[in-house]
Each structure stands twice: as structure tokens, then as C-alpha cells.
Amino acid sequence: MAILNKGHDFSDGDQVTATKLDSAVDSATFAAGSVDNASTQLSGGAIIVKDSGVTAAKISSGAVTAVKLASNAVTTDKIADANVTTDKILNSNITTDKIANAGVTTDKIADSNVTFAKLTDVIDDDTMATATSTNLATAESIKAYVDTITATTSNFTTEDGQSAGYQVFPSGLKMAWGDATAGHNGVITFPSGIGFTVAPTIQISYNKATTSTNYNGTQVGDVTTTQFVYHGSYANLYGPRYFAIGI
Numbered sequence: 001m002a003i004l005n006k007g008h009d010f011s012d013g014d015q016v017t018a019t020k021l022d023s024a025v026d027s028a029t030f031a032a033g034s035v036d037n038a039s040t041q042l043s044g045g046a047i048i049v050k051d052s053g054v055t056a057a058k059i060s061s062g063a064v065t066a067v068k069l070a071s072n073a074v075t076t077d078k079i080a081d082a083n084v085t086t087d088k089i090l091n092s093n094i095t096t097d098k099i100a101n102a103g104v105t106t107d108k109i110a111d112s113n114v115t116f117a118k119l120t121d122v123i124d125d126d127t128m129a130t131a132t133s134t135n136l137a138t139a140e141s142i143k144a145y146v147d148t149i150t151a152t153t154s155n156f157t158t159e160d161g162q163s164a165g166y167q168v169f170p171s172g173l174k175m176a177w178g179d180a181t182a183g184h185n186g187v188i189t190f191p192s193g194i195g196f197t198v199a200p201t202i203q204i205s206y207n208k209a210t211t212s213t214n215y216n217g218t219q220v221g222d223v224t225t226t227q228f229v230y231h232g233s234y235a236n237l238y239g240p241r242y243f244a245i246g247i
Helices: 018-026 139-151
Strands: 040-043 046-049 156-160 160-169 172-180 185-189 201-204 218-224 227-232 241-246
Touching: 139 172, 227 241
Parallel strands: none
Antiparallel strands: 040 046, 156 160, 160 172, 172 241, 185 227, 201 241, 218 227
16 A cells, blocks of 8 residues: 655656656655554645544653643643642632532641631730620730720728728729718718719718717719719708719
């Protein structure tokens, strides 16, 4: 079976010239017998490789480079699972929309990758000013907040044998109580730790007179954030008892 079609066919008695020899070679083409039509075929007198003639076994591993592959030629079904390794995937190519929810399990997340910065809806706020009904807080911020509340506890003192003191609540509500020394009129100063920001509301009790069966009233005068004035109707054995509430 002929492999080449001659460019010039010589006959007996023909004179061999350079021109005829050049034509025999230069004008020669491949014949049908030169291809198997399975892996190779003829195209314009030349032999080309058919798509079916390109198999993995005939391609050297080193000959396959990214620049030689068409973008649409690489599909998932053409990539063996064993060939997909972490060192072959760029970090920038790993995005949340490319990861199936079922593919994220706790055993696939390294402990070192779980950092506070990667957590959402978790606050680190010692004042709890940014707290909502749905977010979480760190143990440190919870402790700091509770310690602040615990620090605003009652402070009790005694005056004229009667207990006096104050209480500041986490909500900002403040209460102070106590009594004054005996006298018709006077000024009562609130405990220094109470720190009223506006003048509080005052409630005064009756006074006990020198006679145990007599009780006389008192009135509240001017009230500020640090003290208030009272007016009594009798020289009392004890001054008025008071209760103040405010913020």
C-alpha cells in the first residue's frame, strides 16, 4: 500500500533532470495508506492527529502545562479525586460559596484557625453597651461587668444610734437614708458615695420630742444633689429620719 503520492511519475526512457527530481519530492503528498483513520487522518495532503488519537498514555506529564490547556477543557469529571490536594488549591480560590455546608465539619477545622476575629455576634464589651438579645459576650467582659456591679454595694454608717447609708443599683437608681442631730432646723448631707446627679425626692419621718408621748412634724426645704434643708417645730431628742431616692 502506497504511503506517498509522487509529485512526478517517471516513465521508461525519461531523462532525469533536476527539475523533475525536485517536483517528485516537493509536490509529493501522503497517500490514504499513510493513516489509520482512527488516531490519524489526512488533511490537505498532510497527516494530522485525530482527537481520539490523543490519550493520557501518549502525553508526558511534563508536557501538560496550564498555558497549553483551554479554560473550558478542564472539567471536574476529568480530574481524579486523588489529584486534588490542598497544595494545589490557592487560598484565594477558597470562598464560602464554593464550600458545601455538609463539607464543613468540626474535625476539618484546625483549632489554631478558630480565633475571636473570625467569630460573629460575639462582643468583648466590659460595659455591655453593645449587647443585644441575640449576641454573645466573652467571659472576660461578663466578669468585668459583674465586678463593676458588685463594686456598687451598700455603704452603711451610723449616726445618733440610727443606721444610715446608701445603695446604687445597676440601673442607675440611687437611694440614701439616715437621720440628723437634734434641732429645730438643720442641713442633712447625703453620704459622699451616693453621687446624685439631680436633686432627689425626700421623705421625712416625724420627730420624737423630749416627752416620749409627743411627736412633732418636720418639713423639707431646699434640696440639692448633695444635701437638703429641714425645718422642725420642736427641739427634738432626735433629728428627722429621711429617705431619698433619685438618680
